Amino acid sequence: MSLKVSLTSNSKFKGVDILLTSPWPKEVWNYGNAPTDIDVKTCGSASVASLAATLKPRYHFSALQGANYERLPYRNHLVLQENAQHVSRFIALASVGNPGKKKYIYAFNIVPMSGTDSAELVKQPLDVTENPYRKSGKDEKKTQRSKALEEEEPAQQFFFDLNRQQGKKRQSDGRGGHQGKQPKKHPQPTGPCWFCLASPEVEKHLVVSIGEHCYVALAKGGLTSDHVLILPIGHYQAMVDLSSDVVEECEKYKASLKKFYKSKAKRYVMFERNYRSQHLQLQVVPLPLSCCATDDIKESFIVQAQEQNIELLEIPVHTDIKQIVQPGTPYFYVELDNGEKLFHRIKKNFPLQFGREVLASEAILNIPTRADWRACKLSQDEEESQVKAFRKDFEPFDFSLED
Ligand SMILES: [Zn+2]
Incomplete structure (x- = not known):
């Protein structure tokens, strides 16, 4: 040629x-x-x-x-x-x-x-x-x-x-x-932030793993005891704002967690709500394999969204949300363990607990009372022992510990 x-x-x-x-x-x-x-x-x-x-x-x-x-x-x-x-x-x-x-x-x-x-x-x-x-x-x-x-x-x-x-x-x-x-400017929060790792507000005792750009923390009031968050160390509001090195490490954490949960006969569901939040929290919730298939989880999200007039669209597996949404646009996003993705562009009044509500619903975990994280809060002692247990279990899968 x-x-x-x-x-x-x-x-x-x-x-x-x-x-x-x-x-x-x-x-x-x-x-x-x-x-x-x-x-x-x-x-x-x-x-x-x-x-x-x-x-x-x-x-x-x-x-x-x-x-x-x-x-x-x-x-x-x-x-x-x-x-x-x-x-x-x-x-x-x-x-x-x-x-x-x-x-x-x-x-x-x-x-x-x-x-x-x-x-x-x-x-x-x-x-x-x-x-x-x-x-x-x-x-x-x-x-x-x-x-x-x-x-x-x-x-x-x-x-x-x-x-x-x-x-x-x-x-x-x-x-x-x-x-x-x-x-390159390092993004800065406009006020105190609960999730910037360097900020005094962050609850350090919940952190389970720290990489170069991201860290993993146990979710406060998690749906399950192994529900975690992947968060950027620096201040970024959403997945769409991340620079490529941060995205890359985020992917590495996803892969490690996927293997880790698999070893426990679980599959994960991830979701992000870029609406009324100032620091990106990628929620990673593991569900027992026996609980439901990936397709059922997808179905539950779509059906429960419809019931609330939320248009949750399936987007192509190889599409990055960066490709469909401009930074600054509010959205809700779900990623399933097979890479399938659901996306909703938020216009106004999005139910803040929607992701948890779906997973806690009868169709999935059947723990509806746990939909609101405030109902699941533990004492600091309990949190600390949960973190300790998680860290020990996750250790063989944690790439941040390799040199
Ligand atoms: Zn922050």
Whole structure:
């Protein structure tokens, strides 16, 4: 394959306004709305996808499939890790005058990038999604698959070399739009915080394990005696605010806990409520395997949400909530032990104990009186002995103790 793009070496390159390709880019539908009348297994070219990933077109049009598809706009930057960039829109149009009367004309206005204010240019629409061509670490296998596909793909009908065009069309906008990397600020709470590990308010006797970025603590008034929380050591409000190293360690704790609970014939359910809370608490509640299957747990969450008019949506396993929600948006999120995820964007009045209520309900643990944590509070002595017991049991699974 002779496709070669060296634009990335030019730090001033921001993207192109319009890209026209005959084939669709492969997997452009990732993280977005699915196209309806095409076969996603065979459709699209990996070379076009890598071209689009590099060129960052504001509008990308393709027509080869004879189908109409407008993908939700996608981001070209990683939230909180990179400076904001313009979004890209992929639009596929059907053949002119097709008998099915599928859309084949797309009318739009565009002010060239060079003439657009940089703040205006990087504005993110509400329905923006993650970049379909970027793979998160978790999707390593998928990435390898895509790479294999790219290599397997026979030579395409085009050759693209932008070397000679560089430098002639970009005009400085003179607004200092191009910033260097900003120094990383450590997030700070606005008032006293019960969960910042360094804060005097934190109940240190509940802590069972401390890593580099996260720690695990027994839940105060837990649903069960081995109900724990995974928390960032520094002050972060929600999963969506975490930097990648914190997320990574959080994943390590999840994996350790999963193994630990499995050894006890239990499976976990995790949930997070980013609403009326100031420091992220990922609640991890183990349930006996004999109590109910993962599907039943999922079902209970969905049904009990419906009963309270809460729209709890299933989101794709490989979707990170970062991809569907902007930092600062309140949400409730459940993750099951098989990786399945349920998500609700909170508008107002979300029942604060909802996660516990579902798990304590008759359908699951059948301990409804324990739904409210205040009803489960123990004395400090009791808490201390529970922590001690948990720590001892968890020790063989605790990666933070390895060197
Ligand atoms: Zn905090």
